[in-house]
Amino acid sequence: MTQAGRFIFLNRAGDLDRDGWDGPGQEKLWRYNQHYFDDLNALESVSRLDWHRQLVASWVAQNPPGTGTGWESYPTSLRIVNWIKWSLEQGVTEPSFLDSLFLQVRWLARRLETHLLGNHLFVNAKALVFAGAYFSGDEAASWRRIGFGILRREIPEQILPDGGQFERSPMYHALAYEDMLDLYNLRRCFAPDAIWPESAGCDLGQETLARMRTWLHTMCHPNGELALFNDTAADVAPSVQELDAYAQRLGLPPSAGPQAMHLAHSGYIRLQQGEAIVLFDAAPVGPDYLPAHAHAxxxxxxxxxxxxxxxxxxxxxxxxxGSERSRQRSTAAHSTVVIDQQDSSEVWGSFRVARRARPHDVHVELERDRQHAFARHDGYCRLPGRATHARSLTLVRNGLLVEDAIEGNFDHAQSRFHFHPGVLVEVDAGGQRGACHLPDGSAVTWHAEGSRPARVEASTWHPAFGVSVTNCCLVLDWATRQCAFQLHWNDASAD
Structure with missing residues (x-):
């Protein structure tokens, strides 16, 4: 909240007087955020207590039960948790507030998102557990039983053995990690297992949290930002630093710094040599029954x-x-290979995927001075030529070699490398070599083999919702069945 009744969600401003609680002038995800009430527990929220009291009263008065976006199960779940945290922190216990909160939980308990599963069902269960701790009585106990029953099934399903959340989105993993920290915190503070027998067998222990924390660090760049695989954007989940601080407040042991690692169950690979790290997607697009947040x-x-x-x-x-959502999910919007101008997985609608790429033959070597990863996928086997794409990465202290090959028939193949907006890419006259100038004044040289003269296309980079920044994409149109791209830099850590 920037003022009473004024907000910025998804980097877009809104006004309660103008937009109301369900105004058509804002897209649905913005309205979802409006109904989450995250600001009740945000940084320095105590200074906005009067605003928050007014906002909660407005919501109760203007959102009759079962009406509008605010009563959908997902925003209801997040709002229940936020209201309970706020009530406990600020001592808010007015009867009108408690009556509304109780009614929201009762409504949610009868409308669990078992048709969607995934993170939606998970946060439904979390809300029931929070409400079951906050309220007392038989109905509250039934909420705990339902919530813990769901979590007992969903935690092993949604948290993979390597610690990753099963939708393979770093952003949704960070949200799931926060959910798990909240549940660990709640059970630790409110009551031991002896008083909450419903929580027995529910894996909320330190080992699971440690694996999730390691996964999160593995999928971050050195500046602390998340890798942009699948639906991932900044400023939706808490930052890695904020999650680390939360874990520390809960007394959880610190994790080791990020290391080269193959997250075999999730499919991602981190290569790390000297001053360079590479994050490589050899992962399925998501669980077969829930590819909603997948990109090609x-x-x-x-x-x-x-x-x-x-x-x-x-x-x-x-x-x-719309067209922009489709473009951002397309193969061409990612640093990989496009065959015959098709997507490697058939993304469609906002959250749909038809036939999808499946990685296989994954091989990883993590040696001290050289690290190597290889994988191939079958996403283009649906095309007449039944082509398969194989990629090999070799990282040493002063360079990266990317080797791509295609088996099967195809008419056109293109390697695309998108660069950060702060990087200026140049192509020499012959089109096979050039340089990338970094913001710190250093340069990275590159050369290509097996392609026609390279060209630079204008593109856009989207690190957060509502943000579009101009950047460039280096495009290599293949001249053979193989194409190699090599980068070279000076590694100061080797001096």
Whole structure:
């Protein structure tokens, strides 16, 4: 909240007097955020207590039960948790507030999102557990039983053995990690298992949290930003630093710094040599029954050198169905190979995927002075030529070699490397070599083999919702069945 009744969500301003609680002037995701009430527990929220009291009273008065966006199960779940946290922190216990909160939980308990599953059902369960702790009586106990029953099934399903959230989105993983920290905090503070038998067998222990924390650090760049695989954007989940601080307040042991690692169950690979890290997507697009937040980004990569992001994926700035949502999910918007101008997975609508790429033959070597990753995928086997794309990455202290190959028949193949907006890419006269100038004044040289003369296309980068920044994409049109792209830099850490 920036003023009483005024907000900025998804980097777009809104006004309660003008937009109301369900105004058509704002897209649905914006309205969802309006009904979450995240600001009740945000930084320095105590200074906005009067605004928050007015806002809660307005919501109760203007959102009759079962009416509008605010009563959908997902925003209801997030709002219940936020209202309970706020009530406990600020001592808010007015009867009108408690009556509304109780009614919202009762409404949610009968409308669990079992048809959507995934993170929606998870936050439904979390809200029931929070409400079951906050209220007393038989109905509250039934909410705890339902909530813990769902979590007992969903935690092993949604949190993979390597710690990753099963939708393979770093952003949704960070949100799931916060949910798990909240549940650990709640059970630790409110009552031991002996008083809450419903929580027995529900994996909220330190080992699971430690694996989730390691996964999160593995999927971050050195500047602390999340890699942009699938639907990922900044400023939706708490930052990595904020989540680390929360874990520390809960007394959880610190994790080791990020290391080269193959997150085998999730499918992602982190290569790390000297001042460079590469994050490589050899992952399924998501669980077969829930690819809602998937992009056609299989075998894409991101590269950071020191604290500078160099090669990027294009990110996510919109969820509303349309041409821009489709473009941002397309293979061409990611740093990988496009065959015959098709997507590697058939993304459609806002949250749909038809036939999808499946990685296989994944091989990883993590040696001290050389790290290597290889994978291929079958996403283009649906085309007449039944082509498969294989990518090999080799990282050493002063360079990265990307080797791509295609088996099967195709008419046209194109390697696309998207660069951070702060990086200036130049192509020499012959079109096979050039340089990338980084914001710190250093340069990275590159050369290509197996392609026609390279060209630079204008593109856009979307690190957050509502944000579009001009950047460039280096495009290599293949001349053979193989194409190699090599970067070279000076590694100061080797001196």
């Amino acid at each position: 980004d299989t075998l894409s990569l991101e590269l950071s050198l020191r604290l500078t992001r160099v090669i990027v994926n294009s990110g996510t700035s919109v969820y509303a169905e």
